[in-house]
Amino acid sequence: MSNLENIVEVHESLEAPKTKKPRGRPKALVVETDLPIEEVKVPTPPKVKRQQTEKQKENFAKALAKRQENIALRKAAKLAAEEAKEVEQVQKKQIIEQKVLKKAKCLKKREILEQTALDELPSDEDIPDAIIEKVIKKQRAKKAAVPKPAPVPIESPKPKFVFVH
8 A cells, every 4th residue: 555655645746836827918038048049141142034035035026916916806806796786776776666656556546446436427637548448347357257266075085994892
């Protein structure tokens, strides 16, 4: 048991002493060593770039010229595409306006025809009689030509198997 007591005593003596934590800002560390202080080496200046030959300079100039030419071509193509798009939009607007005007004329004519049909008076409007007669014939033809078909009863298919309970 004496060994066990010695181990317990050693273990108790190995505990670190309790210290208080310092408050506030930590102080600068000063390290004292006997090592010699090394001087900082000054970096060497960078190496000079290798000079291009005349042939390389000519090729580089050609490449720059070609690049500028390609840039100009792309800009011209882009502008042409934008102009074509604008022209297309203007044409679409004109077509839509024409369709709207055409539809408005048709509606106005219909309105006048309905008024004349209700009034049953000869009309002295801007619309010639021939046009009115054509429209009336079309309306009558539409009414006569559109009979609704009778619904056909649909028969369900006969079953293939008969189940008996």
